[in-house]
Amino acid sequence: MRTINVDLGDRSYPILIGSGLLKDIAHYCAEAGFSERSPLLVVSDTEVAPRYLPALEEALRSHGYTVVSHIMTAGEASKSLAVYEEVMTTAIQAGLDRNSAVLALGGGVVGDLAGFVAATYMRGIGFLQIPTTILAHDSSVGGKVAVNHPLAKNMIGAFYQPSMVLYDLDTLRTLPARQVASGLAEVVKHGLLVDKEFAYWCRDHAEELLDLNVEALGYALERGCAIKADVVGNDEREHGLRAILNLGHTIGHAIEAVGGYGVFLHGEAIAIGMAGSALLAAKLGRDTSIYEDTVSMLSALSLPVRLPSEYDEDELMDAMMHDKKFKEGKMTFIVPDSIGSVSIVNDVQESLVREVLAELKKEERPW
Amino acid sequence: MRTINVDLGDRSYPILIGSGLLKDIAHYCAEAGFSERSPLLVVSDTEVAPRYLPALEEALRSHGYTVVSHIMTAGEASKSLAVYEEVMTTAIQAGLDRNSAVLALGGGVVGDLAGFVAATYMRGIGFLQIPTTILAHDSSVGGKVAVNHPLAKNMIGAFYQPSMVLYDLDTLRTLPARQVASGLAEVVKHGLLVDKEFAYWCRDHAEELLDLNVEALGYALERGCAIKADVVGNDEREHGLRAILNLGHTIGHAIEAVGGYGVFLHGEAIAIGMAGSALLAAKLGRDTSIYEDTVSMLSALSLPVRLPSEYDEDELMDAMMHDKKFKEGKMTFIVPDSIGSVSIVNDVQESLVREVLAELKKEERPW
Structure with missing residues (x-):
């Protein structure tokens, strides 16, 4: 135990x-x-x-x-x-x-x-x-x-x-495969936030994790819980640091709200959101390899990384305006600086977020 | 101020x-x-x-x-x-x-x-x-x-x-007279709990209080708030001492639930409840003068002290069973030991509470 x-x-x-x-x-x-x-x-x-x-x-x-x-x-x-x-x-x-x-x-x-x-x-x-x-x-x-x-x-x-x-x-053991992958999205998120080694470990052990190998899964859950416990222990009521846990969630919640709760599973929606955050990172001047590696991890875990074309950008933007991460008139995003490290960016322009949503629908990247 | x-x-x-x-x-x-x-x-x-x-x-x-x-x-x-x-x-x-x-x-x-x-x-x-x-x-x-x-x-x-x-x-200043009296029920309650002098002061200044005399009312609110703040400060989450603030509330809440919220104002219902608690005190061997003085204070403040005959004891008992003061199968009541001092009694028998309800409907007292 x-x-x-x-x-x-x-x-x-x-x-x-x-x-x-x-x-x-x-x-x-x-x-x-x-x-x-x-x-x-x-x-x-x-x-x-x-x-x-x-x-x-x-x-x-x-x-x-x-x-x-x-x-x-x-x-x-x-x-x-x-x-x-x-x-x-x-x-x-x-x-x-x-x-x-x-x-x-x-x-x-x-x-x-x-x-x-x-x-x-x-x-x-x-x-x-x-x-x-x-x-x-x-x-x-x-x-x-x-x-x-x-x-x-x-x-x-x-x-x-x-x-x-x-x-x-x-x-x-009785979890459907989509539920397994959805859950692993939050697991790998904890690696993307603060533990580079664990993030790549998740990619390299994706098959065992998807197969619910007890040893791999026990370790992944322990590591995921421990990282989250560490972040929460430093900021129980979400005054600062804890906000990093929202990586991928601003876009993810909007996808869930617009598509209807349950169309995308939560982990699937935030996987697309994490891909979006990595795209945003590239737009803000971070290395494009962050996006490439993030997508490779999520894809290895059978998670979606593109926004279906039927999702309307206006509706998604509206949904984000109601989101808790929208504070005092500015949009706040958790943006990766590298794999295993993120920043809280408080003044992201609306137009940039729109661009990210549009590009999330496309196969090719702007670089 | x-x-x-x-x-x-x-x-x-x-x-x-x-x-x-x-x-x-x-x-x-x-x-x-x-x-x-x-x-x-x-x-x-x-x-x-x-x-x-x-x-x-x-x-x-x-x-x-x-x-x-x-x-x-x-x-x-x-x-x-x-x-x-x-x-x-x-x-x-x-x-x-x-x-x-x-x-x-x-x-x-x-x-x-x-x-x-x-x-x-x-x-x-x-x-x-x-x-x-x-x-x-x-x-x-x-x-x-x-x-x-x-x-x-x-x-x-x-x-x-x-x-x-x-x-x-x-x-x-624009409060209806019944609302004024109802509010004073909680004010005098704070005296009954821990401040004998203040309880009698309320009775002796009942007329000024009912007339909303600014000096008297300001003092009464200050004292009422201060007593409550003191009790709460010692027990924010109601693990023990704070329960004394429920004096009159077990019966009072039942009266409100059975009669329908709003038939009796809250202060009126707990005034009857406080009279009931003083009756219970007498049944548990406390001095009957506690009841007499409690009733004199409540009456001076134009508050009811008797239960209307149309209230059914069975319905009231049922309502109390759903009340938060009912803990682990025993009935808990706040019982006055004297004016300005109360005890938390955890093992009050159901039959005794029924007797109190029946007597609360009558004009004459059993002593």
Whole structure:
């Protein structure tokens, strides 16, 4: 078992990565401080629940826990205030009290929504995350919990740290190939941000990662979580440094918003966004090899790097204007300076971003 | 001008109490650190907005601030997730960014809802409270922000401290008499909790308080805020001591839930609840003079102390089971030991609470 400690003072918590962790869920709940006298709420979705929920409930009940489960429809469309209210209703009807906890069994959507429920039910109760996707390695570190507003993604939320994250690698084996690649987009992103060696390692081990080789995947998740934990530990509430984690996300979120959540998977959308950031870097005078290498990494991981022609630049620009990275009238982008190093650029001109979007649709590059 | 500092480490903030503060709102916004480059959102309601919003907007705009306002229907029914989402929509459409702030202009409902918006818009932006009721002196200290769930009051929320509270006594002059009395219920509660002298002072100055005498009211608000700030400062997230602030609230919330929010004003409901707590105290062996004096104080302030006969005990008990004060299967009540001193009693039997409810409907007392 691999353990990463996310160091956030009195909100610190461990991430455990290994095989077969779920059968000991009651032990981990006790370790997280959850009392058997207060009901637990498991939030999961229609994809994940049939596979892992019955065993999870049984393991908890056989150790004296009272469990109620709420199963939402799988997919980003469930990350809404309407579903949030339904989960709240389940929690109230089940009699959850201040010593209760929410367990998120699923991917990033389940984690984000269940986390926002935990953050705001009775002004905050316990929270344990059980990510069942690779992508969720990213959202399970950092305490960002949220739901979407119809006008913009992740607009409603809080910073709320879990008591513990349990990463059972066995739950990843049934992931569809597209989901695997999508998750690896955030993994390689952490390399692109601060760890050149790890970024190239991801490219060189792309086949093993896509095949869910336990050794390679365990290492990649550990490294991805550790890098993110390090960044978050230095800037819990996103006043500065933490913003680098948004590499590829400004364009990526716009693609998701314009195309409709779920057309591109999140990792696919930010892969295109990261390619766009590398193009922007070239326009700002950085070496064009950054773009070439970024694209080679993403392509090795079976990720898209071009914007489909049906995406309208005006609509994408509009969506970005609603994005959180748009601050005080100027556009902010995370721009690579080299592989493994990025800058936060606060005064990117709108016209330059439009050019990047147009070029992202083309096969050939301007150099 | 009177100033109370709420001491919460890096979340500390001042409460300013005085006449004519609103005309200097731009100055206070600058002092709170709000940038003119980011839009401000004023949240108010249909009762308060016509009186004070135009001048507030003008004062802000003339100093270079961009302001957008959201006016909700006055009343507790607006403290819902539906209205919360509408305010979020206004905020997004107005382009509020991470350096923006929400100004709550109104009573407790406006403050609670606007505060929850501020706490969760982009995971938390600036928040300034401008209470326009006496009751709001209570909700403006302590950082509790929330909306109601149809099944239970204040069930969805967060702890989120404002940057500043501006109490302009001029805004209280147009309050209806019932609202004045309702607000004074929380004022005298603070005396009942920890300050015997202040509790009797409220009774002895009831007439001046009900007449909104500026000197008496300024002192009462200062003392009420200071007591609450002191309690909250010792227990920001309600792990222990802070629970004493719930005196009268378990029964009070049940009365509001069963009768429908808004039938009894909040202060009226908790006045009945405080009478109930004093009755419970007598049943638990405390001196019956606690009840007599509590009732004399509440009555002097024109507050109700008896439960109308149409309220069903079963329904009230059910409502309490959903209440946050119901923890791990036992009923918790704040019980006075004397005027100015209370205990948290964790193992109150259900049957005893039923007896209290029944007796609260009667004119005569069992002693």
